[in-house]
Amino acid sequence: MSPTRTWFALLPVTILLLLLQTAFSSLDFPRDTRFVVHLPDAYQPGFAQRATVLEAAAGEPQPRFSAALSVQAGIGGGYVCSLVVLLGNVTLELAGDGALRLTDGAGTVGWWSGTAAQGTKALHLDSTTGNLLLLGHNSKMPPAWQSFDRPTAVLLQGQRLHVPSPVALRLTRTSPASYQLEFYAERITAYLAFGDRRYTYWEVAPRNGNETMAFARMDESGLTMLDSSGRPVVRIPPAAEKSAGAGRQAVRFFELGDDGNLGLYSFDQGPGKFRASYKALAFCELPLACGVRRVCASSGRCEDFSLYGVDLPPPLACNTTSPPYDMVEGKGVTTVLKADSPLTNVSVQQCVDQCLQGCSCAAALHVRDGDDAGIVDDTAGGGGIGVCYQYGMTGGAREVIGGSPRSSYWVKIAKPSTDYKKLEEQEEEYGARIAMHNKLLIIFGVVDAVAISLSVGLGVYYVRQRAVDAEGEAAEDDEGVAEPDRDSNRTDTAGAVQGS
Template identity: 25%
Template sequence: MLPANLFFFVVVVFIALATIALPISAERFDYPTANLSTRWVNNAATLQHSVSYSDGSAVRAIVLRSPETFYGPSFAAGFFCAPPCRVFLFAVFIVQTNSGAGITLTENGMAQVVWAANRDLPVRENATLELTFNGNLVLRDADGTLVWSSSSSGQSVAGMEINDLGNLVLFDQRNATVWQSFDHPTDTLLPGQSLMDGMALRANSSLTNSTENQVYMTVRPDGLFAYVESTPPQLYYSHPVSMNKSRKDPTKVTFTNGSLSIFGQSTQPSNISLPLAKSAQYMRLEFDGHLRLYEWSNSEGKWTMVSDVIKVVPDDCAFPMVCGKYGICTGGQCSCPLQGNSSLSYFKPVDERKANLGCAPLTPISCQEMQSHRLLLFADVSYFDVSHTVLNATNRDDCKQSCLKNCSCRAVMFRYGQNDSDGTCFSVSEVFSLQTIQPEALHFNSTAYIKVQLSPSASASTENKTKTILGATISAILILLLVVTVVTAYCVRRRKYQEVDEELDFELLPGMPVRFSFEKLRECTKDFSKKLGEGGFGSVFEGKIGEERVAVKRLESAKQGKKEFLAEVETIGSIEHINLVRLIGFCAEKSNRLLVYEYMPRGSLDRWIYYHHNNAPLDWHTRCRIILDIAKGLCYLHEECRRKIAHLDIKPQNILLDENFNAKLADFGLSKLIDRDQSKVVTVMRGTPGYLAPEWLTSQITEKVDIYSFGIVVMEITSGRKNIDISQPEESVQLINLLREKAQNNKLTDIIDKHSDDMVSHHEEEVIQMMKLAMWCLQNDSSRRPSMSMVVKVLEGAMSVENCLDYSFFNANSVMSGQDQDNPPAYSAPPPPSILSGPR
């Protein structure tokens, strides 16, 4: 028995120790879940668990899963910014944590981002993330602009959780997954995560730039493949799996401890072996094309690369971005193409101090000066991709000529064995890293021919040198040379006067915008280095004139000559309206024709309604405002100008959005001026397939062809899909056919954009009325279509839609099949998906 006073002392000590111990477990830093109707502001003052690292990056955790051990790597979701920390991503990241104190700072243990929401559009300080009452996770910028959402509203979401695998999950009352980040991978795979058939990893542009690179890896039914994006995509890695037609299981790739397993329709998975995990791991597809496995080293206190997962032959030089565009890789060293011992250089490094960033042509390739195209020869140089474009040329000369005759060809590779007169010719439309090879090691020879554009001075130098040699060695034809010289001088003089005449044409235009020199525009676009996009008539580059950002459209296609250029300058150079893209200036120097527009930071409308860029759906009020802006722009063109202007190419790709989602019409290269006393005009078919009105079959049109195209665009905005979408079931490929069926059966609600919860739940009747307005614009008889001023009144609530509508809308494919084969139409080529921030 303890004495009474000693027993009392022991009890007091026990109670004291228990009192001290309780807060330690209660303060455990572990809050992996969040409930509905919760809103977080991206601000260090409001998000308590914010950490800034020595490299300039920072994290602000919203939910975090503590490690099983007291210290170690753990998963969190919240706001992340890369150095120098000006903008943020909502992301899932791995941080070092202390289960009693929160996120810890270690010298080399910076946060590693493994998933991000809409990484092409980072947000600013005071941006918000909200888990709404109806179960949608919504990210908005500081000004309230919608940046991303999970599109999970109305699906019985109970809360949000970051689980032990690093998967950000929205779950329901039964704890079943409603939405998860694992289904929307960015550039990283985590242990336990799978890539399903059709999913892809896409690399970041650099270590500090989160925007998407051209490198991606995707799962197909026949295996795992890696590409660099171009037209067409260029393959640099493949891991095919055997196919078993009797099995219907979709192909998937799963990252497990010790392997990357590819489960296809074969009976056994195909495995890529990996080092067994000693600690936390993740796998990342990086901007140079490598898929690397990283592991946390407890001893070194940092992430280390433990495996280069995919292998290409013969070495690292076979990766597509190891030396950037046009770079030549030799033993791991990068250089720009330089032919033989020539002192002439046709390429320059993108960055003199970073050879791996690649090279750029000194003179961009111009399709209007194909006579000045030349091919530089590089012996024992090969290319990583020889899988897709094989030309019908088996000898060296035919291979070269096939490229010189095709402006889209940027290089050809001629691969042959012992006999160089019999080989295989491969064409490349966009040149990434090349590699020097040892023919004896690979048992084949390869010669690369890279296309360059000769400058006028280089062309003249070559011509003079040739004449000197001929004059010195063949004295017998001196007189002939003299005659040739006289004739050449006459032609040059005549051409000069023709160019002066053409220059005068431009000078006589009324209300002319600012005229820039070609050298000025080359300087303001940094030698046309940042391409925003391309379309049927040329490419668009970002530039800066003074403090103003601009979009410079360089006309390259032979389809648009002087006539079309004059049309575009004259049309929008003399008019100004808030809903028309402003033409700031132009350049017309010899064959160089460029247009300078105001810069539109949100890009073209197709990006926001087709969901190709993981964008959040536009809310209904924003869509209504965009439709009204388009209508006002067309109303001005049709009814408020001195001569009616028919745009003739209305489509989402030609509707650009400013930072506040105000819409403006762009690209007037196909426009037509119509006198007010003309009822119809006769013109060749022009426009884009799928947006053409029925009367194009007669070639007699009015401005009401724009109203038909406007109706198509309205339907695309309200339904959230393309007019012609071959990924849909056969009966739904054509939106107009689907609209006809749903209208006749009174089921228009079936084609409302399901990505948008507010359209389905709160504005269904308004959306139906908007579709009826579109159907009014789609009447086959152009006289039954409303004028654009009537459309504006309907949108502003001043009048109602016509009741007696004809639902037998014309099939767009009929217009295509009815065209005159001997008189081809001036179609605007459907542009590729892009992030274009300027007119096409």
């Protein structure tokens, strides 16, 4: 990419308010001054550099504010600070005409304050609040520009913000997405932006639906939303948590973190570090707690979708050469994300069919209407009538806690190819043949064993019977020979008697 095509994705505040160790001790950055952070010639993943531009005097108590120009490696070969730089070094300049500018190495202006010819003389750091101000020659006049009017992911103590206003933009840790926090008159909403779609994952609104918010105020107790008369309507943290934490240290700032969580931070004088005094979300409530391909279990661990009945495929590509798709329900799974513009008055089947037909739909959540939770609409394809949310990713998936019969979460998967199905059928047929063959072998084996046993038994019986018959015949022959001798003896005896 040529230098003339260098572009910037700007955050409203161009100077990060950072609590750093000493580098400079001046609170003023005078006109006609430049400060440069040099980038490496080639893109370096993990690169990070932070250079202090303004800082409170070293003798002031901790924590003390510093204004710094910070650069770190981002996603897609660029660098991230208060703006995304694709080429060139980052230069902070307060020009002679009074405009504060950020430019790259080719001199392309990525952001400017719009304060040219307004009599500004210096960029000043307020050491009490951390506010950056472009001051003029007349100290009684309001500043031409101040960072508190255009905050990024941090709101500092003493800061006020009028609504409606988009406040924060924070890149995620591991994916090409961002977190956004926006203040409206009727609510505060946190979004996960992914591609050209946004998903809500946290929201707070006044309990009384008739109340509206006019501005936000950060003080030592937290973030408070007030109506036009200055009456509090929303507090972060809630009043119950404030009373439970009575006696704790003053809140220093409110931050939208790089994991999407929202927190309040206090300064612990002991170790000299900031600690979170309040977090809006638990781990499994985070929008990308387990990335886009795993489920946050009730135990707090990240588990594979396969444990919930879904064999998650590689990312699906929607084109004519792709295999047909199918929708599989994740048993006991829901999502913390809420998609914009849901379909209403649809059944589960209609919700699933809509996702199948949508090229960009990767998952769908169907939530039955409360009044119709026990009603099944057979004419609509089965399932209760309700709301259908469609998603371009499977991020935000978490295990249902306590069961939720009113909702079902469906994931799009690719069907197996025809050849694979044929092979699977052949394997099943072969397995059935092997099973039948084994059964036949067992049956014939039993028959053979019975036949052999019968043959042996009959043979033994035949041999024994022949032996018995032979003994009988021999006995009869012996009796036939002995009888004539007995008769002759009787005759001889009788003759002898008569002769005498």
